[in-house]
Amino acid sequence: MTLSKTQRKTPTVVHPQYHISRIRSFYIRKVKFTAETLHEKFNEALEGFPKLDEIHPFYADWINILYDKDHYKLALGHIHSAKNMMDNIAKDYVRYLKYSDTPYRCKMLKRAALGRMMTAVKRLGPSLNFLEEVRKHMGRLPSINPLTRTLLICGFPNTGKTSFLNRITHANGDVQPYAFTTQSLYVGHTEYNDVRFQVIDTPGVLDRPIKEMSTIEMQAVNALAHFKASILYFMDLSESCGHFVDEQIALFENIRPFFKNKPLVLVFNKVDLKGPNDIDPEVLQRIQAIAEEHGAKIMTMSTETGDGVSQVKELACQLITQYRKEHSNPNATTDDIRREETFLNNGIYVAMPKARRDNIDRKPQIPEQILKGERVKLDRPTLKQLEESMGGAGVFNFPLQEHYDLENPDEKYDVVPEFMDGKNVADFYDKEIMKRLKELEKEEEMYLAIKNNKMDEEDSDEYDEEMVNALKEVRERTSQFKIGHKMKQNKRAYPRNIPLEKVEETLEKKGLPTDQVRERFKEKRKGKPLSHLEREVNRAMDVEDGEGAGEDDMDDEEGVEEKKNERAQRKLEKRKRSLSKSRSVGAREVLDERTQAMVNLKKKLQNYKRNEGTSGEGDRRVIVKLPKHLYAGKRSNGKTDRR
Numbered sequence: 001m002t003l004s005k006t007q008r009k010t011p012t013v014v015h016p017q018y019h020i021s022r023i024r025s026f027y028i029r030k031v032k033f034t035a036e037t038l039h040e041k042f043n044e045a046l047e048g049f050p051k052l053d054e055i056h057p058f059y060a061d062w063i064n065i066l067y068d069k070d071h072y073k074l075a076l077g078h079i080h081s082a083k084n085m086m087d088n089i090a091k092d093y094v095r096y097l098k099y100s101d102t103p104y105r106c107k108m109l110k111r112a113a114l115g116r117m118m119t120a121v122k123r124l125g126p127s128l129n130f131l132e133e134v135r136k137h138m139g140r141l142p143s144i145n146p147l148t149r150t151l152l153i154c155g156f157p158n159t160g161k162t163s164f165l166n167r168i169t170h171a172n173g174d175v176q177p178y179a180f181t182t183q184s185l186y187v188g189h190t191e192y193n194d195v196r197f198q199v200i201d202t203p204g205v206l207d208r209p210i211k212e213m214s215t216i217e218m219q220a221v222n223a224l225a226h227f228k229a230s231i232l233y234f235m236d237l238s239e240s241c242g243h244f245v246d247e248q249i250a251l252f253e254n255i256r257p258f259f260k261n262k263p264l265v266l267v268f269n270k271v272d273l274k275g276p277n278d279i280d281p282e283v284l285q286r287i288q289a290i291a292e293e294h295g296a297k298i299m300t301m302s303t304e305t306g307d308g309v310s311q312v313k314e315l316a317c318q319l320i321t322q323y324r325k326e327h328s329n330p331n332a333t334t335d336d337i338r339r340e341e342t343f344l345n346n347g348i349y350v351a352m353p354k355a356r357r358d359n360i361d362r363k364p365q366i367p368e369q370i371l372k373g374e375r376v377k378l379d380r381p382t383l384k385q386l387e388e389s390m391g392g393a394g395v396f397n398f399p400l401q402e403h404y405d406l407e408n409p410d411e412k413y414d415v416v417p418e419f420m421d422g423k424n425v426a427d428f429y430d431k432e433i434m435k436r437l438k439e440l441e442k443e444e445e446m447y448l449a450i451k452n453n454k455m456d457e458e459d460s461d462e463y464d465e466e467m468v469n470a471l472k473e474v475r476e477r478t479s480q481f482k483i484g485h486k487m488k489q490n491k492r493a494y495p496r497n498i499p500l501e502k503v504e505e506t507l508e509k510k511g512l513p514t515d516q517v518r519e520r521f522k523e524k525r526k527g528k529p530l531s532h533l534e535r536e537v538n539r540a541m542d543v544e545d546g547e548g549a550g551e552d553d554m555d556d557e558e559g560v561e562e563k564k565n566e567r568a569q570r571k572l573e574k575r576k577r578s579l580s581k582s583r584s585v586g587a588r589e590v591l592d593e594r595t596q597a598m599v600n601l602k603k604k605l606q607n608y609k610r611n612e613g614t615s616g617e618g619d620r621r622v623i624v625k626l627p628k629h630l631y632a633g634k635r636s637n638g639k640t641d642r643r
Contacts, residue, residue: 035090058226155234157204163303224258230320238274263319
């Protein structure tokens with residue numbers, strides 16, 4: 001990606017005939033640009049990940065539990081060293097390029113510099129992959145505020161912690177009848193006395209040393225260690241969670257150091273199955289002794305039926321609110337930041353106004369009629385009465401124009417347009433608008449009067465009958481020409497073979513001479529067609545075969561006939577050779593101009609039909625699949641719309 005960006009953002013063409021200084025700057029620019037691009041990428045990665053020394057200890061330990069702090073810091077250190085390496089490589093090779101004397105040496109130095117940079121980037125593969133997985137996982141972690149009012153739920157797995165969270169918040173945690181359904185911290189929010197509280201559900205913890213705890217359990221221990229919250233330790237007296245009561249007491253003793261100086265509530269859950277009165281009295285006394293020793297409150301509830309859930313929530317919220325008030329810093333008022341933090345920790349801060357400097361007691365002004373309890377009677381109907389009389393709610397719209405104070409009360413309900421003819425009426429408002437309106441009305445009346453006078457004058461003019469008839473005749477002839485032209489356009493020319501006799505009859509009926517027509521027809525029929533020549537040859541051959549061989553006295557005539565036959569045969573062959581290139585079917589007579597035009601038109605129509613359905617000039621197609629002007633060269637900014 002970096003090399004592609006270098007190729008796109010820097011010049012790509014250099015020629016040997018360039019001056020050596022220009023060639024050096026060409027390759028120096030590429031090396032510097034690549035180094036700067038990699039430096040920016042690595043710097044963004046380093047700034048995007050949190051620094052463990054600058055964040056809250058809860059988050060630092062959480063990252064250490066999930067991703068291993070050493071591995072995390074080592075990966076970031078690799079990126080930091082690679083960033084410095086890019087700068088050193090670019091600095092060294094730029095110095096070498098300044099003293100290169102040939103274009104080839106410049107090219108090889110640039111190639112070596114980019115190669116070393118890419119080799120260093122490839123070596124970062126494992127570290128970059130690890131940080132990418134960390135980034136994805138951190139994006140799915142809940143947003144937790146370590147400084148706000150918090151209720152922290154802990155205990156053995158499958159003791160009803162997530163069910164309690166779902167009861168008092170809008171969270172929707174997964175509840176299943178097996179252990180470790182919750183594998184990470186789950187956060188919800190609830191309100192008590194208009195104050196927002198953060199509720200954190202921790203994964204279940206087993207009774208074993210901290211060194212042997214898994215990553216899931218250590219997340220709960222980390223929250224217990226860092227949060228100044230109200231601790232809710234859940235116990236299942238029915239032992240349906242899979243652990244005995246003694247094991248739950250032992251776990252309480254094991255994590256007891258995390259409860260020091262924090263409000264603590266022992267919650268007996270699942271009392272619908274087995275309550276405190278149903279267990280061994282010695283075990284109950286033992287639990288009560290432990291609670292008294294740590295100053296813990298004992299509460300009973302059932303998340304299945306909802307009994308006691310609200311009482312447990314109220315008690316926990318009261319304890320954490322009282323705890324934060326007792327441990328607030330009274331000297332924080334001198335420092336603005338500490339004061340604001342203290343106000344936020346204690347809850348909502350209500351600002352009380354100070355006494356005025358003049359010490360005058362200003363009482364509220366209340367009308368005497370209101371103090372006496374008298375109701376003001378109106379002479380008009382009320383809005384409620386108008387609404388009921390005019391159709392009720394949704395139908396009646398109160399007329400605001402009723403309160404308009406105008407010089408002429410009759411103009412209250414006149415509709416005043418805001419826009420007219422696409423223009424704002426307010427832009428053209430004038431104090432003398434009525435005067436101008438009267439002037440416009442007068443002008444319009446004058447214009448209409450002049451127009452009516454002209455129309456009367458035009459109607460008074462009369463045309464002569466001759467002019468009217470001539471105009472009609474011209475229009476009729478014009479329409480006839482138009483009709484004839486349209487008929488010619490829509491009419492196709494077909495050849496007509498009319499017999500000579502019919503033509504003569506038609507001419508005789510009209511009283512025209514027919515001699516010229518017959519002579520003209522004979523002149524056109526002078527050229528004998530091939531069929532006529534073939535008939536003459538065949539007739540001559542038949543005559544020759546029909547005459548007997550014994551007629552010796554007719555030798556001269558036979559010689560004459562043979563010569564005639566030879567001439568006819570040569571004439572036929574010559575005629576056939578002249579028509580050998582014809583593409584028509586068979587040998588036929590020479591066509592006149594009219595017939596030839598019809599034949600050409602027929603061929604043209606056939607060609608037109610044959611070409612239907614094929615691609616033409618109007619088809620959108622790229623004849624050259626890869627036009628050079630679109631795909632060659634370097635793309636610059638804003639020039640990718642045609643690619």
